[in-house]
Amino acid sequence: xxxxxxxxxxxxxxxxxxxxxxxxxxxxxxxxxxxxxxxxxxxxxxxxxxxxxxxxxxxxxxxxxxxxxxxxxxxxxxxxxxxxxxxxxxxxxxxxxxxxxxxxxxxxxxxxxxxxxxxxxxxxxxxxxxxxxxxxxxxxxxxxxxxxxxxxxxxxxxxxxxxxxxxxxxxxxxxxxxxxxxxxxxxxxxxxxxxxxxxxxxxxxxxxxxxxxxxxxxxxxxxxxxxxxxxxxxxxxxxxxxxxxxxxxxxxxxxxxxxxxxxxxxxxxxxxxxxxxxxxxxxxxxxxxxxxxxxxxxxxxxxxxxxxxxxxxxxxxxxxxxxxxxxxxxxxxxxxxxxxxxxxxxxxxxxxxxxxxxxxxxxxxxxxxxxxxxxxxxxxxxxxxxxxxxxxxxxxxxxxxxxxx
Numbered sequence: 372x373x374x375x376x377x378x379x380x381x382x383x384x385x386x387x388x389x390x391x392x393x394x395x396x397x398x399x400x401x402x403x404x405x406x407x408x409x410x411x412x413x414x415x416x417x418x419x420x421x422x423x424x425x426x427x428x429x430x431x432x433x434x435x436x437x438x439x440x441x442x443x444x445x446x447x448x449x450x451x452x453x454x455x456x457x458x459x460x461x462x463x464x465x466x467x468x469x470x471x472x473x474x475x476x477x478x479x480x481x482x483x484x485x486x487x488x489x490x491x492x493x494x495x496x497x498x499x500x501x502x503x504x505x506x507x508x509x510x511x512x513x514x515x516x517x518x519x520x521x522x523x524x525x526x527x528x529x530x531x532x533x534x535x536x537x538x539x540x541x542x543x544x545x546x547x548x549x550x551x552x553x554x555x556x557x558x559x560x561x562x563x564x565x566x567x568x569x570x571x572x573x574x575x576x577x578x579x580x581x582x583x584x585x586x587x588x589x590x591x592x593x594x595x596x597x598x599x600x601x602x603x604x605x606x607x608x609x610x611x612x613x614x615x616x617x618x619x620x621x622x623x624x625x626x627x628x629x630x631x632x633x634x635x636x637x638x639x640x641x642x643x644x645x646x647x648x649x650x651x652x653x654x655x656x657x658x659x660x661x662x663x664x665x666x667x668x669x670x671x672x673x674x675x676x677x678x679x680x681x682x683x684x685x686x687x688x689x690x691x692x693x694x695x696x697x698x699x700x701x702x703x704x705x706x707x708x709x710x711x712x713x714x715x716x717x718x719x720x721x722x723x724x725x726x727x728x729x730x731x732x733x734x735x736x737x738x739x740x741x742x743x744x745x746x747x748x749x750x751x752x753x754x755x756x757x758x759x760x761x762x763x764x765x766x767x768x769x770x771x772x773x774x775x776x
Contacts, residue, residue, distance in 0.1 A: 373408035395433035453478035480505030489545030536571035605694030610662035618670035676741035698730035749775030
């Protein structure tokens with residue numbers, strides 16, 4: 372585990388094909404390491420020509436395109452050209468953060484913007500399709516709007532179809548065949564438009580299900596698939612709960628409402644059907660904080676990271692932060708190299724085994740914590756915000772490296 376020397380909120384992490392590491396700061400820019408996490412520097416991302424800035428806003432997020440090594444950084448909810456309370460500022464760099472280009476997009480969204488990239492449609496001049504997923508204001512809850520760029524970010528077009536008709540969504544992922552996946556909890560309270568719109572009908576038995584939105588036509592149309600046996604109304608934050616390995620197997624993790632523990636299911640048919648959920652808590656732990664995160668590499672190789680407790684009594688959520696729980700909590704990383712087997716084997720590390728806990732007794736973790744990345748050679752990374760007092764309290768940012776077999 373490598374301390375970065377910086378404090379921040381809800382960091383995400385990515386690794387380039389050359390091994391350069393990037394961690395998103397909540398605002399302002401990224402942290403970068405070019406020596407396998409031993410030393411970190413702050414890389415500010417400049418204001419746009421129109422005056423919109425990454426120095427304001429929330430939910431800073433980083434993504435690296437696997438085909439081009441382009442780095443994307445975005446912040447949400449504070450684009451001045453959108454009125455100051457909505458829109459996202461997106462910047463990208465093709466030289467490991469030395470210079471940046473950017474633009475403002477999606478003034479009709481306000482929260483949890485994410486960028487994912489995937490293969491472009493056949494014949495497209497730019498090798499990657501770029502997707503922005505953001506939450507649009509709706510009568511009840513929200514809608515997941517989809518913006519797409521096929522020209523390297525020069526222009527973004529809002530797609531006619533929304534990806535889901537409910538609120539917060541997780542970090543998306545694309546498969547090698549171009550299929551896009553992202554998760555969200557099916558939870559909107561009473562929304563009369565869901566009874567009128569046959570595209571996104573209200574299905575009562577899916578209430579609180581972990582849902583996976585899927586597009587197999589480059590974001591033009593979407594279908595919504597429930598993960599059977601899941602209950603996840605408490606997961607109203609943009610965590611990394613869906614992954615796809617190089618063989619196309621889809622994995623989903625969530626903290627279930629029934630037991631406040633981490634469960635996982637997988638699908639081999641583009642999220643249409645799912646295996647029965649299995650419990651993937653670390654040995655000796657009892658409950659999980661708000662979110663678990665997952666990343667996948669080669670066929671059957673997955674890593675799961677999160678914050679798990681050893682207390683004997685099931686925790687309760689603070690009234691103003693449903694789905695979050697008070698610590699103490701340990702930073703946990705779990706790997707499997709045969710996750711698709713009938714009886715998969717898991718290897719777990721407690722990063723806080725010495726007693727210096729990531730989340731102290733009576734404290735709250737960030738809304739999103741324990742983001743993950745994996746390199747083409749199978750080396751994995753996680754990032755934790757340690758020692759926080761609440762969901763928006765900056766903690767000590769530590770990067771964690773873990774290795775393949």
